[in-house]
Amino acid sequence: MTSELAIPFEIKVQLKKKKYGIAGQQGAVQICSWTKKALKKEAVCYKNKFYGIDTHRCAEVTPLAMLCSQNCIFCWRPMEFMKFKEPSREEVDPPEKLIESLLKERKKLLSGFKGNEAVDEALLKEAQHPTHWAISLSGEPTLYPRLAEMIKLLKEKYGAETVFVVSNGMHPERFREMYELRNAMPSQIYISIDAPTKELFKKINRSVYEDGWERLHKTLEILSKLPVRKVARLTLIKGLNDSPHHMKDFADLFVKGNFDFIEIKAYMWLGYSRRRLKMENMPTHEEVREYARKLLHYLPHHKFEDEVKMSRIVLIKNQHSPFPTLLRERSPSLAGIPYDKA
Ligand code: SF4
Numbered sequence: 001m002t003s004e005l006a007i008p009f010e011i012k013v014q015l016k017k018k019k020y021g022i023a024g025q026q027g028a029v030q031i032c033s034w035t036k037k038a039l040k041k042e043a044v045c046y047k048n049k050f051y052g053i054d055t056h057r058c059a060e061v062t063p064l065a066m067l068c069s070q071n072c073i074f075c076w077r078p079m080e081f082m083k084f085k086e087p088s089r090e091e092v093d094p095p096e097k098l099i100e101s102l103l104k105e106r107k108k109l110l111s112g113f114k115g116n117e118a119v120d121e122a123l124l125k126e127a128q129h130p131t132h133w134a135i136s137l138s139g140e141p142t143l144y145p146r147l148a149e150m151i152k153l154l155k156e157k158y159g160a161e162t163v164f165v166v167s168n169g170m171h172p173e174r175f176r177e178m179y180e181l182r183n184a185m186p187s188q189i190y191i192s193i194d195a196p197t198k199e200l201f202k203k204i205n206r207s208v209y210e211d212g213w214e215r216l217h218k219t220l221e222i223l224s225k226l227p228v229r230k231v232a233r234l235t236l237i238k239g240l241n242d243s244p245h246h247m248k249d250f251a252d253l254f255v256k257g258n259f260d261f262i263e264i265k266a267y268m269w270l271g272y273s274r275r276r277l278k279m280e281n282m283p284t285h286e287e288v289r290e291y292a293r294k295l296l297h298y299l300p301h302h303k304f305e306d307e308v309k310m311s312r313i314v315l316i317k318n319q320h321s322p323f324p325t326l327l328r329e330r331s332p333s334l335a336g337i338p339y340d341k342a
Contacts, residue, residue: 003025005087006025007026007065007066011078014081015028019031021102023093023101023102026063026064027064027065027098028061028138029060029062031110032060035055035056035060035127037055038123038334038337039113039119039120039124040119043338043339044056044334045058045339046311046339047164048339049308050261050305050308051188051327052330053162053328054331055132056126056127056333057126057130058133059103059106060136061135061137062139063092063093063095063150065137065138066081066138066139067082067083067085067143068140069140069168069170069208070207071206071208072205073273073276074267074281075272076268076271076272076273078272079272085143086145087143088145094146095153098150103130103158110128130160131160132162132164133162133163133164135164141166142168142171142174143171148174148181151163151178151184151185164190165190166192166233167189167192167219168192169191169192170219171219172215172222175219176222178228179226185226187229188229190233191219191220191223191233193233193234193250194241195241196246196249196250197249198213203240223257223258224256224257225258229260229261230259231260231261232253232254232257232263233263235267236267236291237267237283238280238281238283239281242287244294247294247297247298250298251298251299260322261305261316261317261325263313263314263315264292265312266287267281284312285307285312288312289307292304292316299316303316303317305317305325311339
């Protein structure tokens with residue numbers, strides 16, 4: 001009998017066509033396009049450049065692929081097929097069972113690279129054992145009520161050196177749970193901040209919660225006090241949230257969350273987002289750079305830290321941050337592989 005939580009069959013078929021590995025009821029893993037490039041020594045992702053993570057040993061996963069608490073207008077994922085539900089601890093797959101299944105599915109996906117002459121065998125061998133977990137593939141990971149336990153297990157039992165969680169900030173209590181459970185904090189927490197005001201938040205992020213804006217602020221309050229690397233991720237959408245008139249509002253949010261880093265990334269006209277936005281909404285790298293330069297006028301304790309043109313992303317650093325930008329030494333096996341190459 002299929003559980004109420006399980007991904008419907010017809011959607012599973014669609015996801016498998018897109019090379020998702022489905023784990024348990026709602027879990028999913030995919031081999032990121034940058035991991036594929038790294039295995040062929042073509043390019044590594046900007047997170048290798050900025051933070052030193054292993055692009056080829058990245059497990060891009062989610063505990064809840066088709067459940068989300070927002071309907072962001074710029075989302076490239078098949079959001080129209082997503083549902084909203086706050087599953088209970090009893091309903092979801094236990095973290096260990098989920099991780100084991102994710103690893104099994106990831107190995108299956110990687111097996112497709114065997115025998116491919118363009119693939120570096122030594123990198124493919126290393127890739128079998130993920131050192132980096134990007135809990136960001138699809139859906140909202142903080143809707144998973146056992147996320148803190150999952151992170152703790154990844155670090156203590158599955159050899160994760162770095163764990164990134166990307167969240168929409170609608171479930172502040174989840175971050176408190178990570179703090180309260182020993183060794184359950186990820187290496188880096190991303191909060192998507194794409195709207196400077198409540199009005200634009202309703203238009204851009206379209207939270208399922210009437211009090212969505214207040215929930216985001218609650219998350220900023222909690223996170224601002226937690227001893228963890230925090231990144232604000234602003235997806236810059238030309239003509240929608242890039243007005244200079246709102247730069248101060250954004251700056252206030254970044255300061256409220258006491259973020260160590262701000263990633264300003266161009267909206268990309270990709271996937272299902274093409275049904276909701278236009279190609280003209282995609283800023284160039286130069287426009288992202290110019291926006292960041294102007295935004296810094298409202299952030300006197302921040303500085304321009306880095307950028308990757310190919311990914312149309314700029315990194316701003318809070319100079320009061322206790323953390324070095326580089327999270328770990330870059331793996332020598334990726335040395336010399338470019339960042340800025342398609
Ligand atoms: S860190 Fe992100 S961009 Fe880099 S390989 Fe993993 S999922 Fe892809």
